Amino acid sequence: VQRKLIPDDETQAMFLIPEGVKPAIGEVVKDSPAEKSGIKAGDILLAINDESLYSSQQATDIISSNKDQELKITVERNKVKKDVFVTPGSDAKIGVLIGTVFMGETQMKTYGAFESVYYGWKDIEKMTALTFSMIGKVFTGDVEFKKAFGGPIKIAQIAAKSADSGISSFLYFLALLSLSLAILNIMPFPVLDGGHLVMILIESAIKREIPIKIKMAIQNTGLVLLLLLMAFIIYNDILSL
Structure with missing residues (x-):
């Protein structure tokens, strides 16, 4: 497995821009x-x-x-x-x-199976921390929402650029995309798995099931908000073309 070195700088790492x-x-x-x-x-x-x-x-x-x-x-x-x-x-x-x-130097290293798993896990830890850091900066206003999140259009653009850099860069991008979706899915938001987990924890704490009507109202509200968010992200993607 070949592992391309990427910079430590947060901005570069989030967008997969090689150092140099x-x-x-x-x-x-x-x-x-x-x-x-x-x-x-x-x-x-x-x-x-x-x-x-x-x-x-x-x-x-x-x-x-x-x-x-x-x-x-x-x-x-x-x-x-x-x-x-x-x-x-x-x-x-x-x-x-x-x-x-x-302008920089490219370093490529080849690792064995166990080392690849180790460094792969390290990359997951690093990118998970960067993702949560970016989300936190959006809430604090340090980073604009439209610059932190992208929809299908922006994803396609980044995928095309990573593919132009070679198969290893493209596969690395796909792995990071899957990781980002997994992180978003565990957020405590209705409709997402994280929202379902919160409901289960609440029911465990109160030792009774939440009424189905309340559950449906929460899920429907979450679905509407999620669709509006997706529409807003796609709108920003179109404006950035």
């Missing part, structure tokens, strides 16, 4: 704010306003959310770091096509 991958400028539109500021094709984007960058989507989101505001963009050109200042136009764009470039 950085957004880079593919093209610069003529007479655009980017060209006027000195940004050139091939520049590697390291940070925007001192916030480290890990993906092209992250860079695009920061730029688009700072319309008409000057941004300090740290780039690397010919192994030399440089700060450039550019202000997105009224369309919240600076006139660049952003791709990705790999």
